[in-house]
Amino acid sequence: MSMDAVSLKVASREDMQTIWKMQIDAFSELLEKYQDYDMSPGAESLEKVMARFEQPWTVYYFIVAGNKNVGVIRVVDRKDGSRKRISPIWIMPEYRNKRYAQAAITAAEQIHGSGHWCLDTILQEAGNIHLYEKMGYHRTGRIDKINDRMDIVFYEKD
Numbered sequence: 001m002s003m004d005a006v007s008l009k010v011a012s013r014e015d016m017q018t019i020w021k022m023q024i025d026a027f028s029e030l031l032e033k034y035q036d037y038d039m040s041p042g043a044e045s046l047e048k049v050m051a052r053f054e055q056p057w058t059v060y061y062f063i064v065a066g067n068k069n070v071g072v073i074r075v076v077d078r079k080d081g082s083r084k085r086i087s088p089i090w091i092m093p094e095y096r097n098k099r100y101a102q103a104a105i106t107a108a109e110q111i112h113g114s115g116h117w118c119l120d121t122i123l124q125e126a127g128n129i130h131l132y133e134k135m136g137y138h139r140t141g142r143i144d145k146i147n148d149r150m151d152i153v154f155y156e157k158d
Contacts, residue, residue, distance in 0.1 A: 006103035008061035008073065008111065013053065019060055019072050020049045026071070026090040034122065034150040041088045063091065063104040070095035073104050075112055083118040083156065105135050115158055123151040 011019055027042030037043045052058050057078040063071040071091035077084045086108065091100050109117070121128040123143060137155035144152045 006063060006065045006070075006100055006107060008104060008107045009064050009069075011053075011060040011062055011072070015060070015062070016050055016053050017046065018069075019062075020044075020046045022069070022072055022092060023049065023088070023090065026092055027088075029093070030122065030125070034124075034147065036146050036150055039146065041090070061104075061108070063089075063100055065095070065098075065100055065103075068095075070098075070100050071104065073108055075108050077112050081116075083116050084112050086117065086119040089119075101131055102135060117157040118155060120152050120154045123153040124149070129153070 023041050023044065027040055031037070031040040031042030034040070052074065053060060055076075057076055059075050059077070061073050061075070062069040063073055069092075071089070073089040074087055075084060076087060086105065089101060089104060091098075117137070118140075119132065119137065121132060123129070132155050135157070137157045140154045140156050142154040144154075146152055
């Protein structure tokens with residue numbers, strides 16, 4: 001198990017094209033599997049990603065391990081008492097299963113505060129479910145059916 005120290009590096013406007021390309025690449029397999037063209041991060045335009053970057057409550061971070069950008073996490077933190085949100089997080093295919101996502105979530109919680117988070121994920125992706133539940137997230141009970149192949153399950157962490 002590679003346990004390179006993982007850090008989060010705030011992304012700038014100049015990084016957004018790179019982040020968008022990473023996002024398309026990282027989610028292409030899931031997009032193909034679930035055909036969820038309306039909502040998959042793998043089908044988003046650069047304009048949509050840029051619009052999110054422009055939100056004052058959004059921060060994109062590169063997930064850095066061994067001086068490489070192994071993934072990205074976007075944190076939504078309105079700083080108004082509402083739940084902070086992870087949406088999305090990804091690890092590039094060649095760096096998966098090395099605990100980088102776990103370390104990135106922990107780092108985000110250290111930066112933004114450990115309580116009052118939410119996120120959602122694909123119910124059919126057992127690896128994602130396992131990760132979030134291991135990290136202390138619990139299901140809210142809400143599940144949205146997206147299509148015949150896929151449901152979105154909602155999580156909170158207090």
